[in-house]
Amino acid sequence: MDYKEGAYKVRDLSLAEAGRKRIAWAESRMPVLMHLRARYSKTQPFKGYKIAGCLHVTKETAVLIETFKACGAEVAWSGCNPLSTQDDIAAALAAAGVEIYAWHGQSVEEFYWSIERTLDRPPHLTLDDGADLIFTVHHKRPELAQHIIGGSEETTTGVKRLRAMAADGKLLYPVFAVNDAETKWDFDNIYGTGQSTIDGILRATSVLLAGKNFVVAGYGHCGRGVAMRARGMGANVIVTEVKPTAALKAVLDGFRVMPMDEAAEIGDIFVTATGMKDVIRGRHFRKMKDGAIVCNTGHYDVELNLKELAELAVQVREVRPNNKEYLLENGRRIYVLADGRLVNLAAAEGHPSEVMDMSFANQFMAHLMLVEKHKAGEKLPPQVIDLPEELDQEIARIKLETMGIQIDTLTEEQQAYATDYTAGT
Amino acid sequence: MDYKEGAYKVRDLSLAEAGRKRIAWAESRMPVLMHLRARYSKTQPFKGYKIAGCLHVTKETAVLIETFKACGAEVAWSGCNPLSTQDDIAAALAAAGVEIYAWHGQSVEEFYWSIERTLDRPPHLTLDDGADLIFTVHHKRPELAQHIIGGSEETTTGVKRLRAMAADGKLLYPVFAVNDAETKWDFDNIYGTGQSTIDGILRATSVLLAGKNFVVAGYGHCGRGVAMRARGMGANVIVTEVKPTAALKAVLDGFRVMPMDEAAEIGDIFVTATGMKDVIRGRHFRKMKDGAIVCNTGHYDVELNLKELAELAVQVREVRPNNKEYLLENGRRIYVLADGRLVNLAAAEGHPSEVMDMSFANQFMAHLMLVEKHKAGEKLPPQVIDLPEELDQEIARIKLETMGIQIDTLTEEQQAYATDYTAGT
Amino acid sequence: MDYKEGAYKVRDLSLAEAGRKRIAWAESRMPVLMHLRARYSKTQPFKGYKIAGCLHVTKETAVLIETFKACGAEVAWSGCNPLSTQDDIAAALAAAGVEIYAWHGQSVEEFYWSIERTLDRPPHLTLDDGADLIFTVHHKRPELAQHIIGGSEETTTGVKRLRAMAADGKLLYPVFAVNDAETKWDFDNIYGTGQSTIDGILRATSVLLAGKNFVVAGYGHCGRGVAMRARGMGANVIVTEVKPTAALKAVLDGFRVMPMDEAAEIGDIFVTATGMKDVIRGRHFRKMKDGAIVCNTGHYDVELNLKELAELAVQVREVRPNNKEYLLENGRRIYVLADGRLVNLAAAEGHPSEVMDMSFANQFMAHLMLVEKHKAGEKLPPQVIDLPEELDQEIARIKLETMGIQIDTLTEEQQAYATDYTAGT
Amino acid sequence: MDYKEGAYKVRDLSLAEAGRKRIAWAESRMPVLMHLRARYSKTQPFKGYKIAGCLHVTKETAVLIETFKACGAEVAWSGCNPLSTQDDIAAALAAAGVEIYAWHGQSVEEFYWSIERTLDRPPHLTLDDGADLIFTVHHKRPELAQHIIGGSEETTTGVKRLRAMAADGKLLYPVFAVNDAETKWDFDNIYGTGQSTIDGILRATSVLLAGKNFVVAGYGHCGRGVAMRARGMGANVIVTEVKPTAALKAVLDGFRVMPMDEAAEIGDIFVTATGMKDVIRGRHFRKMKDGAIVCNTGHYDVELNLKELAELAVQVREVRPNNKEYLLENGRRIYVLADGRLVNLAAAEGHPSEVMDMSFANQFMAHLMLVEKHKAGEKLPPQVIDLPEELDQEIARIKLETMGIQIDTLTEEQQAYATDYTAGT
Numbered sequence A, B, C, D: 001m002d003y004k005e006g007a008y009k010v011r012d013l014s015l016a017e018a019g020r021k022r023i024a025w026a027e028s029r030m031p032v033l034m035h036l037r038a039r040y041s042k043t044q045p046f047k048g049y050k051i052a053g054c055l056h057v058t059k060e061t062a063v064l065i066e067t068f069k070a071c072g073a074e075v076a077w078s079g080c081n082p083l084s085t086q087d088d089i090a091a092a093l094a095a096a097g098v099e100i101y102a103w104h105g106q107s108v109e110e111f112y113w114s115i116e117r118t119l120d121r122p123p124h125l126t127l128d129d130g131a132d133l134i135f136t137v138h139h140k141r142p143e144l145a146q147h148i149i150g151g152s153e154e155t156t157t158g159v160k161r162l163r164a165m166a167a168d169g170k171l172l173y174p175v176f177a178v179n180d181a182e183t184k185w186d187f188d189n190i191y192g193t194g195q196s197t198i199d200g201i202l203r204a205t206s207v208l209l210a211g212k213n214f215v216v217a218g219y220g221h222c223g224r225g226v227a228m229r230a231r232g233m234g235a236n237v238i239v240t241e242v243k244p245t246a247a248l249k250a251v252l253d254g255f256r257v258m259p260m261d262e263a264a265e266i267g268d269i270f271v272t273a274t275g276m277k278d279v280i281r282g283r284h285f286r287k288m289k290d291g292a293i294v295c296n297t298g299h300y301d302v303e304l305n306l307k308e309l310a311e312l313a314v315q316v317r318e319v320r321p322n323n324k325e326y327l328l329e330n331g332r333r334i335y336v337l338a339d340g341r342l343v344n345l346a347a348a349e350g351h352p353s354e355v356m357d358m359s360f361a362n363q364f365m366a367h368l369m370l371v372e373k374h375k376a377g378e379k380l381p382p383q384v385i386d387l388p389e390e391l392d393q394e395i396a397r398i399k400l401e402t403m404g405i406q407i408d409t410l411t412e413e414q415q416a417y418a419t420d421y422t423a424g425t
Helices: A013-027 A031-040 A059-070 A087-095 A108-117 A132-140 A142-147 A156-167 A188-205 A221-232 A244-252 A260-266 A306-312 A353-375 A389-402 A412-418 B013-027 B031-040 B059-070 B087-095 B108-117 B132-140 B142-147 B156-167 B188-205 B221-232 B244-252 B260-266 B306-312 B353-375 B389-402 B412-418 C013-027 C031-040 C059-070 C087-095 C108-117 C132-140 C142-147 C156-167 C188-205 C221-232 C244-252 C260-266 C306-312 C353-375 C389-402 C412-418 D013-027 D031-040 D059-070 D087-095 D108-117 D132-140 D142-147 D156-167 D188-205 D221-232 D244-252 D260-266 D306-312 D353-375 D389-402 D412-418
Strands: A002-004 A008-010 A050-054 A074-078 A099-101 A125-128 A150-153 A175-177 A213-217 A236-240 A269-272 A292-296 A313-320 A323-328 A333-337 B002-004 B008-010 B050-054 B074-078 B099-101 B125-128 B150-153 B175-177 B213-217 B236-240 B269-272 B293-296 B313-320 B323-328 B333-337 C002-004 C008-010 C050-054 C074-078 C099-101 C125-128 C150-153 C175-177 C213-217 C236-240 C269-272 C292-296 C313-320 C323-328 C333-337 D002-004 D008-010 D050-054 D074-078 D099-101 D125-128 D150-153 D175-177 D213-217 D236-240 D269-272 D293-296 D313-320 D323-328 D333-337
Touching: A008 A087, A013 A059, A013 A087, A013 D313, A031 A059, A031 A353, A031 A389, A050 A059, A050 A132, A059 A074, A059 A087, A059 A353, A074 A108, A087 A099, A099 A108, A108 A132, A125 A132, A125 A353, A132 A142, A132 A150, A150 A156, A150 A353, A156 A175, A175 A353, A188 A221, A188 A269, A188 A292, A188 A333, A188 A353, A188 D188, A213 A221, A213 A260, A221 A236, A221 A269, A221 D221, A236 A260, A244 B389, A306 A313, A306 A323, A306 A333, A313 D013, A353 A389, A389 B244, B008 B087, B013 B059, B013 B087, B013 C313, B031 B059, B031 B353, B031 B389, B050 B059, B050 B132, B059 B074, B059 B087, B059 B353, B074 B108, B087 B099, B099 B108, B108 B132, B125 B132, B125 B353, B132 B142, B132 B150, B150 B156, B150 B353, B156 B175, B175 B353, B188 B221, B188 B269, B188 B293, B188 B333, B188 B353, B188 C188, B213 B221, B213 B260, B221 B236, B221 B269, B221 C221, B236 B260, B306 B313, B306 B323, B306 B333, B313 C013, B353 B389, C008 C087, C013 C059, C013 C087, C031 C059, C031 C353, C031 C389, C050 C059, C050 C132, C059 C074, C059 C087, C059 C353, C074 C108, C087 C099, C099 C108, C108 C132, C125 C132, C125 C353, C132 C142, C132 C150, C150 C156, C150 C353, C156 C175, C175 C353, C188 C221, C188 C269, C188 C292, C188 C333, C188 C353, C213 C221, C213 C260, C221 C236, C221 C269, C236 C260, C244 D389, C306 C313, C306 C323, C306 C333, C353 C389, C389 D244, D008 D087, D013 D059, D013 D087, D031 D059, D031 D353, D031 D389, D050 D059, D050 D132, D059 D074, D059 D087, D059 D353, D074 D108, D087 D099, D099 D108, D108 D132, D125 D132, D125 D353, D132 D142, D132 D150, D150 D156, D150 D353, D156 D175, D175 D353, D188 D221, D188 D269, D188 D293, D188 D333, D188 D353, D213 D221, D213 D260, D221 D236, D221 D269, D236 D260, D306 D313, D306 D323, D306 D333, D353 D389
Parallel strands: A008 A099, A050 A074, A050 A125, A074 A099, A125 A150, A150 A175, A213 A236, A213 A269, A269 A292, A292 A333, B008 B099, B050 B074, B050 B125, B074 B099, B125 B150, B150 B175, B213 B236, B213 B269, B269 B293, B293 B333, C008 C099, C050 C074, C050 C125, C074 C099, C125 C150, C150 C175, C213 C236, C213 C269, C269 C292, C292 C333, D008 D099, D050 D074, D050 D125, D074 D099, D125 D150, D150 D175, D213 D236, D213 D269, D269 D293, D293 D333
Antiparallel strands: A002 A008, A313 A323, A323 A333, B002 B008, B313 B323, B323 B333, C002 C008, C313 C323, C323 C333, D002 D008, D313 D323, D323 D333
């Protein structure tokens, strides 16, 4: 471990060069964020502001961090999941002078220690993925809140919790719901999670997906993305749900829908994407076929109840990286990927750069708005706030341009028609 | 034409038996509505209330109308599109004592004449698909509005206009946005429009879809449904859009996106689904290949500018039912389906019964709520109002049950977790 | 019935104009056959030869017949299925002077009567779809065989039988296996059957396909086409098979595979495409859900055992055209489409013109080869003979050209490499 | 390098334990081969026979090798591609006493040196993947041929060459065309290549596939598999071909088809799967967009002309493992994966175990047949010989059983019908 107080704690600084190469690769795939970096590095809008961030340390996050820095910000960072940090990226950032506390395979204690370090010098802004940083501020360092202009949150799970907290009057400063921007949740959650989950499963198992019974728990945006891609690889997808409308959509999309008790008996591969805990638990593990593969792509590692699985097991051993075999009393073997943590981040590289490009463009713009409103003396209420819809159109427009794709525009006459309610059949 | 004042005007009463058979077929495919009919025919909640309806006269609509009647309502009906009425259904309804004014191939004058007849005896409720009935009330019979408890609207296009009207303070009574119920727009618009548009094109042309360049204008819910099904039949789909986020989704769904000016040159089949006028106009028709097929599946017949096409043509003739050949000055032939009106309703049978089942369950429940609030003396503001979200879950739940599909339910512990924001990583 | 001895027997000559319009439409969608017509009408290679044909009387077949005539042939025709003749097409052909005996809804007796009429003046060539004409020659008019140069057969089922017959030494003259040409079976059977079966089901039922359990019996080329398109429309496809390799392919293509006894219990829609008899019989009908829809897209009407179904039924009535309801003793209703005959031909219009274009180009070229070899004094053995592979490439090349699609060609160096076996790793 | 004469030459014996774990994982995914191992280890049919093998050293190959050994064979092995050997597997095999000469990153000289070592003790049987071993026998060690009973070949490319050689009368002993077994080419080439190529591209680049223009050169079985999976991941697939029928199928499957000269200008990702050399060469590289990714999944590394690319480049550097950036004179960057060698083997793990299970069951049975015929004194001609069709059904049947899938069987009456040609319409 390489540690320098007030500066960094990473696995191995000598990985910096490898990490730097991968960051350069990500930069070449993130044209929107690079466009924003080019534009705002001239005016340095973040000069004098410190951002504390808690978000998966990947090559894409590095591009975001360095974009903030290029535009004047001071940054301190930690990972938001004990298994998702890529050590070469952390090293490259530390070597480039970013304050960072993150390494792969943290204990829960180390995880929170890292978060607290990013608060040692009080930040003006917090940036979250799963709300662990903002919860730390609220629960352990509430005195910091008064100096914080605002924050942002990246995930469905996190936004849901922050909204519940705000409803209880417990939220201490405004937070932009970056997750709820259309250019985030309707892209990252579907196309990003879809591909990267498949990628993680392939790297951890190398099994043939075609012809497998592939069980997806949850048919929200993430689940839909995973189901769509699993089918695209030839799997026979089964969906489990608790919400009738979501279940019905899965049926009309051509998937089988059934309770987990039934799915457990026939599934070859299981992926949870629900935001709920104990989605697969002892009673389900007990019914699974020999050789079943189980993983999670939801934010927290609570979706698989591995404690109950361990109680059923007579032996546990690693058979491949990120792939543990649980030999059960009944003689069957169950393979758990990445210890039930986000399989796309732990076993692959997380979402592809191209989708993070838009999610992080939203993050960048959210913080830019917070700073600009602060400079203008405008005060936002301590609520979870949606990003303006025009921002989505602007980000999508830049993205399309960088892909060389042109679209139509309305004529004046058509624009008039759009808002006219006098014309009829 | 068979006409009886105050009772009906339909094409041919002798078609009633054929229509009745088709209504029976639809009943066997609409379990949710039949479930509601069985439940509420006992209590007769609509007793003493008259509903004026203006909605495509199809076998599914007949099931809705007869459900209202079975639950005590008096009903008067007209079609909401000059070409969408199915004459055998209209005959069957007239024969069964429903007040109805509808036939296939109405002139615009006859169309409005029919609507007005349904207002001759003042209604308590209006039910619209495209807002032509409610516009007629507002523009020609405003004195009726004070006695009207409320209305409902079925389409995206209609709701959009009514919202604009309400924003201007011009809406005279409350209207439920049935279109905006998740069990309507997220099902009917995607799965219904998707299949029925393909069905309409096949019946009108019988061409092979595989390998065709299939241009879909608009990537909203309807457009997405059409694109998905066209690809499912082997077509190579091209999308045109004016909205960046929608365009980007089409790209990530694997479709080509380009301006209509480019698409016009390479498309074999064109479908508009935008809600906008003049989406395909002279400049585009002029560029099309010999043999191009053009149709519309949006609500109004304004999306194709057929006037400009006619100006380019030296000859027009019908080559198949619902299929007109325009021979252009440049020697090329363009085939327009259903005169630019909703191809799924004019050339096929509209949405399948199974999706209308849910849309119309929403219609039924919307009017039931209006009546119940009226009985309770509760007054709604003259706004466009969303249906409650629980209603969606209830309708989806009934639908799943009738399909024999079971889903999971949360345990108590899970329910607690759902609203708990204290748990972390 | 309009009958003129030695000339025609059709349902109604007055339908000729409607039929002619549809033939013109087909001509505009069959560029390869029209290209051959243009080329060979100049040299009249069929002058002095009579072709007896027995093949579905559709608009596409009309284009084939008139291409033969334009190139000098005398033609006599009958339909190859009692329910597949389109009466307007038969009328148009009769009106244009084609000798034809065909109408929709023939009895089996009338069916064979029609075939025999086409043999009254001895033909030089026979053209079959299902081998009924050639069987008639062999069984009832064997004296004709010595004057027949050769024949051709369009279907998998027919070729299979003729090969068995040839293996037994019972075949009396050579027959080209048109079905086995790549440009026939690998296109017509997949893309043609796939789309037209869906089309037939939609026209006969108008049900929503999305979310339905759609059972396809047989995963040969036809079954694969149907399964692919059913999935493309959102159905959840189940395959039944007797051949292990075919079953395994279905599994790896993402479909469920199970015995018909199991599928019968959960299917919503059933399509047979096997070439085998009694694929769905009493024991299966007895297990089906209320509302199940059953049809066949294989050549003969033996795949559904409707006799056993009738024995289980207490009532049978037509609920829509080509859709009969069987009310069983157990209270459930089963809907049989087109009386178990080819649903794509009986309830829709058969394969789209674009695929028949290639199949019929093979038919045309097969007969041209027979005539040319005859003129050259070359004698073929009484076997089932494959068409040369270069013909496939030639037909595909013309097809691509008419679609405006260009492909690559090998450089000289690459051509050399293609046959060189000395180069290594 | 760990080298022991007459025993092994591998990269690093200490990797044996890691390799052994992965072999165990593969065994759990290869039930057919394990079934054959269990059956034939009892009778030791290969006792006294030596097999020389030249095939990618992967975990699946290890299962094949150890199955041969378990059934009595002596085995000597080399890899069939300089970049495809997995060093941990080679180490595990060496440690287990298999004679093996293989390591990742061989020079061409080392490659042939390794092959020759496997011939030092004369083999009775040769097993090839790409025909390099059998060519070595023919060109450098022809004296060995008289003692060789027979061989087998795994690839399309290899079989094609051996057939050309046999046609020239140059083949010295019989070779089973394992590639041409339906359970090989119609599974491994489609489902195996499809998934593993996507897997290789993801591991080497981590780019988002959704929305990318994905160019597949060649629409044979491998190309079809890749195109199908690329679409399944959301890419917009373009196909290039030289064969009209293949091109037309690609069109009807919904893909765009165009010459490589056009595709080069718009592609984001290119994969060659043709068996032809110089498919992408200088003229194409020159037209590509900045950032284009290029790779090959065909057997030999001749499909990309990297020599011509290098001539256009001003700088070459590795940006990720198996991913080299070529900076061209025109300022654009092109990324070549795995130096143009099989991307699925070099950058991922080759075909999934589940498909190799069937391919290698064919290999095992081919050699078993050779040995059994030899023991029976039966002599096969020096030709390329197809495996019997019943073997395919047997292998597929075992595979289905191990997946828990049941299929139908014909009744006696149906079996009679299958071969009866007397029944008609």
